[in-house]
Amino acid sequence: QSALTQPRSVSGSPGQSVTISCTGTSSDVGNYKYVSWYQQHPGKAPKLLIYEVTKRPSGVPDRFSGSKSDNTASLSISGLQAEDEADYYCLSYAGRYSWVFGGGTKLTVL
């Protein structure tokens, strides 16, 4: 159950778009549709942004979108806003009823 690989940090200016990658293996990301993304502000609990690779829960802006190709899932954020500055984590099912998070990516809005 090794953590999925995410870039440690990404940045963008307000209004721009950024993409955060989440790379796993054929045993997790590559083999299942059960990929989700979470946003966590400092000192707060995480918030679900994307589930089942591409779906958004109600209340999540359509500026947030998800995709997957082979062993890599991606979270894209368009029209960056100051409040998007946070840590982002991917989570994937890894088989045999186990789940694995990515190491997390810090998004800085310049």
Add this chain to the structure above:
Amino acid sequence: QVQLVESGGGVVQPGRSLRLSCAATGLSFSEYGMHWVRQAPGKGLEWVAVVSYDGGSRYYADSVRGRFTISRDNSKHTLDLEMKSLRADDTAVYYCAKDLLASLDGYIDHWGPGTLVSVSS
């Protein structure tokens, strides 16, 4: 609205035990799988354990299997985590978390504020 509130955290010596609890309100508790997720200070999230809606199935991360036990009481709307043989690397904020769907897909749509467990001599 859904509220999850953890309790039971604190400072504990290595090798000792601790029991965390989570009180759930505002949901049909018995319809959803429930997870524990932890976060060591300054570190990322780590999935710990999950229990099915009826308590009949329980699964654990390799790092805690054999030491931690997840359980639930649907009549009381509570989720527990019994932790034994605690180690320094178990130090973390522990989150109680609810699965989005009735099936165990691992989509976590509600989280508690967390409770801090510190394992230190």
